[in-house]
Amino acid sequence: MAVARAGAAVRIAPAVAPRLERARRIVEHFASGDRAVYGLNTGLGAAVDTALTQDEIAAFQRQAVMARAVGVGSFLATDEVRATLFVRLVGITRGASGLSPAFATVIRDMLDKGLHPRARRIGTLGEADLSPLAQLFLPLVGQGEA
Amino acid sequence: MPARKALHTANIELPTLGPKDAIALLNANAYGIGTGALALHDAGLVLQAQTAAGALSLEAAGANLSPTDPRVVALRRAPGQVGASRLIRSLMKGSDLLKARHPRRVQDPLSFRCLAPVNGAAFDQLDRTEAAVLADLNGAGDSPAVLVEDEELMSTVNFDTTAVSLAFESLGLALSHTAAIATFRIAKLMSPGFSGLPRFLTPKAAGARTGFATVQKTVSALEAEIRHLALPLGAMTAPVADGVEDYAPMTPRVIEKTHEIVRRLARLAAIELVVAAQAVDLGDRRKLGRGTGQAFAFVRKHVARLDEDRPTGPDFERLAAALLAGELGAALAA
Numbered sequence: 001m002a003v004a005r006a007g008a009a010v011r012i013a014p015a016v017a018p019r020l021e022r023a024r025r026i027v028e029h030f031a032s033g034d035r036a037v038y039g040l041n042t043g044l045g046a047a048v049d050t051a052l053t054q055d056e057i058a059a060f061q062r063q064a065v066m067a068r069a070v071g072v073g074s075f076l077a078t079d080e081v082r083a084t085l086f087v088r089l090v091g092i093t094r095g096a097s098g099l100s101p102a103f104a105t106v107i108r109d110m111l112d113k114g115l116h117p118r119a120r121r122i123g124t125l126g127e128a129d130l131s132p133l134a135q136l137f138l139p140l141v142g143q144g145e146a
Numbered sequence: 147m148p149a150r151k152a153l154h155t156a157n158i159e160l161p162t163l164g165p166k167d168a169i170a171l172l173n174a175n176a177y178g179i180g181t182g183a184l185a186l187h188d189a190g191l192v193l194q195a196q197t198a199a200g201a202l203s204l205e206a207a208g209a210n211l212s213p214t215d216p217r218v219v220a221l222r223r224a225p226g227q228v229g230a231s232r233l234i235r236s237l238m239k240g241s242d243l244l245k246a247r248h249p250r251r252v253q254d255p256l257s258f259r260c261l262a263p264v265n266g267a268a269f270d271q272l273d274r275t276e277a278a279v280l281a282d283l284n285g286a287g288d289s290p291a292v293l294v295e296d297e298e299l300m301s302t303v304n305f306d307t308t309a310v311s312l313a314f315e316s317l318g319l320a321l322s323h324t325a326a327i328a329t330f331r332i333a334k335l336m337s338p339g340f341s342g343l344p345r346f347l348t349p350k351a352a353g354a355r356t357g358f359a360t361v362q363k364t365v366s367a368l369e370a371e372i373r374h375l376a377l378p379l380g381a382m383t384a385p386v387a388d389g390v391e392d393y394a395p396m397t398p399r400v401i402e403k404t405h406e407i408v409r410r411l412a413r414l415a416a417i418e419l420v421v422a423a424q425a426v427d428l429g430d431r432r433k434l435g436r437g438t439g440q441a442f443a444f445v446r447k448h449v450a451r452l453d454e455d456r457p458t459g460p461d462f463e464r465l466a467a468a469l470l471a472g473e474l475g476a477a478l479a480a
Contacts, residue, residue, distance in 0.1 A: 061168040098292040
């Protein structure tokens, strides 16, 4: 509530960085291997049956974010944007995402510097909120409005 | 402005996206859980305000408080009822009603008598919903997920939020029950046959004055909209992703509609507070309890007593905004 509505500063505990680094090394290990892992070296959703080559993996990240920005309807309010970014950051700090650690800092900076991307509400079914999150993270691929 | 420019202005440098980064950013329920936390915060404030409003209605009606006597409540430990009975008794601590040996009625209408079990059931559902949200907030919904200790990467279904969706559906239904009894209490307070007060609580009964008569329409509309929003969304969504994703719980929309219920309930609580305060003013001035006295003072800080007809919509909006800002909660906690 403090972060969402009162603009409280966000700190990432010192214990988080080593965990994120370790998780990231595991992702990179699997990325260079042969075993099929969903979303790592395969497409998403129905495209789980499509293998990605090493060359495709980099461009795939940008495409995957842009293609999921499908929201329509009213814009999220500022407190909703901040609550969403904060909850995603909390989830990432657990290490299960294996996200490149530098992005955790970017999300924290977005919250602390009041960079609130615009996102429209309709377009998620609640089996992961791909559409609102993709819209909020469009800035990370050089797109979107804030 | 374009986000690219905003990032530059904020001096935020962008790292390069590597393997898995897109799905690592996106595969989570942060929107549902984030907005869910906001909805729960507001729901807690509103339910507290509504219970205080109900207690002020009990004062205004000179109600028989025996249903909240701890000895009878202990005969059946229904979820939420024990705590709500205790809350109501504590709001009324010091009230002349608690000392009354001969209450006005042997039994009051159920909308007054059942304040504790009905609002208690909603408090109970609020706790359960909070537990469901916290499990997701403090967990990882990622798929695939990195198991750091085992150096493994595995697919999960931890992105499924059916439990959260059902918890909010239940909360919305529970709140619609509190809305129904609040609606009936408000109408009863305006009815001379029940309250012994002037019809529609007009202080000057003669002539063409309306008092709170027309507010009943606002109350009725709020209750109907709340009941409509409380209808479950159901288990069906059209399959997507060429049939691979053939089920979804629609949690974000369920949370959004629950928040819409909460916002309406804030208006309904504001109206009950104003109407009950007017009834207290027009009745035999008994000593109010500590909490009900604070609720009365909260109303009068924002809304003057209705002597001559005036547009009352802005009064209710002002009071609803104040209680959603936590002002009544802070006063009751002091």
